[in-house]
Amino acid sequence: MVKEWQIKKGGNGKFFISAQSGNIYTTPENLDRETEDFFNLTVTAMDEGGRTGELTILVFLLDMNDNRPRFTQSVYYVNITETTGHVMAGVSATDQDLGSNAVISYRILGGNIDDVFNIDNATAAVSSPIRFRAKH
DSSP, rough: OOOEEEEEESSSTTTEEEEEETTTTEEEOOOOOTTTOEEEEEEEETTTTTTTEEEEEEEEEOOOSSSOOOOOOOOOOOOOOSSSEEEEEEEEOOOOOOOOOOOOOOOOOOOOOOGOEEEOOOEEEEEOSSSSOOOO
């Protein structure tokens, strides 16, 4: 019968083990996959006679959608010619999450009076169906 359990190495202080039950818990410190996505724990068990056994536990953190997209620029300046329906600009954002949590969808939320501009929700290409005329 196991008398005592302990984490011998690994986990960077983010896990602890119940010495009596062997259940492993995370500490109150938040785990963050973007900082560290894998832990290699070495656990030992000691019986009543003082004999020990060792076990390796590999912990892989799954991604949560905990990061917001960040635009690669805070302001985009665009000069356009008198044209119609052409792509005028492209904006770009990145997200540190993985898989479907990193998918970014683009929208124009304000300032688009009379719907003069369109943005492709997947590619972020900004265009307009209107032919612009320079004021003289």
